[in-house]
Amino acid sequence: MAGYKILIVEDDETIADMEKEHLQKWDYTVHCVKNFRQIVSDVAEFKPDLILMDVKLPFYNGFYWCAEIRKFSKIPIVFVSSADDDMNIVMAMDMGGDDFIKKPFTLPVLTAKINAMLRRSYSFKSQVNILEHKNLRLNLSDGTAAYGDSLTELSRNELRILQLLMENAGEMVSRDTIIMHLWENEDFIDDNTLTVNVARIRKKLKDIGASDYIVTKKGSGYLV
DSSP: OTTOEEEEEOSOHHHHHHHHHHHHTTTOEEEEOOOTTOHHHHHHHHOOSEEEEOSSOSSSOHHHHHHHHHTTOOOOEEEEESOOSHHHHHHHHHTTOOEEEESSOOHHHHHHHHHHHHHHHOTTTOOOOEEEETTEEEETTTTEEEETTEEEEOOHHHHHHHHHHHHTTTSOEEHHHHHHHHHHTTOOOOHHHHHHHHHHHHHHHHHTTOTTOSEEETTTEEEO
16 A cells, blocks of 8 residues: 555654554555644645544544544545544544544554555555455455455445455454445445345355355454
């Protein structure tokens, strides 16, 4: 994902420096905000491809700045905060945020979330159309999944479900999150339809040798 610019809006210098150092290893160009009265100016001057936004900031909180940025830009904004109760997560989305990462987080999870967001937001710029996890390769261009030398074709919904799970590898994705993700793409599905789609994905993966790839968290969701 080289070549992308990330703006970090985080008032804890230790955390900001840790994020910056890690992301630079992935060939991102990273800038940390220093003046928390003029965040919009940093956005306008740096022209980032993605913003990591803390919620609790000096002067004005991250929700305020997200709303201000949304007045002139659709740039992806990922909130990073320890204020992870439902109200704050809902507020982040309502103010125009695109994702929410809970503190404390691991750097691999941060990287995976950023990579996924950039891939979704700038797919026309990216040459990477294949996701890979646990030896399973998902081709986003032709809707196929490959394991070893075996290949299977996926329906549109099956592709989107598996893509979402692989983009959040190692993390449980709730059933509600998957359903809402499909709704955003105008594929209106309910809980029963999701169960059927996951069962079909499992059968197709089993047929190519990737048994037990999707793990069910009973009553909650799935993870890979």
